[in-house]
Amino acid sequence: MLGKFFGALGLLVISLVAMSILCLAVIHLREGAAVRETMQQLAQSPSDELDHALGAVHQAGANRELALALLLILTKAAVLVSLTLCISSFATSNIFTISAMAMVYLVGHLESIARDYWLHQRAAGWLVRTFLAVIAFFFPDLQAFNLSDQIIAGSSLSNLMVLKLLGLGTFYIVGYIVIAIAIFSQREL
Numbered sequence: 001m002l003g004k005f006f007g008a009l010g011l012l013v014i015s016l017v018a019m020s021i022l023c024l025a026v027i028h029l030r031e032g033a034a035v036r037e038t039m040q041q042l043a044q045s046p047s048d049e050l051d052h053a054l055g056a057v058h059q060a061g062a063n064r065e066l067a068l069a070l071l072l073i074l075t076k077a078a079v080l081v082s083l084t085l086c087i088s089s090f091a092t093s094n095i096f097t098i099s100a101m102a103m104v105y106l107v108g109h110l111e112s113i114a115r116d117y118w119l120h121q122r123a124a125g126w127l128v129r130t131f132l133a134v135i136a137f138f139f140p141d142l143q144a145f146n147l148s149d150q151i152i153a154g155s156s157l158s159n160l161m162v163l164k165l166l167g168l169g170t171f172y173i174v175g176y177i178v179i180a181i182a183i184f185s186q187r188e189l
Helices: 002-041 047-059 064-088 094-121 126-138 148-152 159-186
Strands: none
Touching: 002 047, 002 064, 002 159, 064 094, 064 148, 064 159, 094 126
């Protein structure tokens, strides 16, 4: 089971690295064009204004937050791989595994929206809170790993938030792999 996990994760790492290299190349080219355009537009401006504008252009390019976002995307992919292996350990067909993972992916992205609605818009009793806790325990909150909108808006990611998300991802990965190994070991082939 671990071999399948690391094999699938390895393919995802290769794909993510290839896409990241292409994306970083485009960002670098666009940043160079923006620097040239800024220097042409502000050629007659004071040097401190030019330095400030160039600093803003460089800050909008490839930076630490982009690398952290890629790490969180990889963590999200690893959670999905481990959950797919967990479901496939008891599934009887590939169609069931694919359908179940499509539903889990959908639930994982909508979980935070539903949780916020039920907890804040309605008077949530203990039954609703218990149900939401069970859903949150078994289905990962995949929306938490999507920080690209914040990064594009220029927000910086706190180290504590990144560490919490990496810890949450590790918890889900280890948990799903342990469950998958336990189910698979009890299964008759």
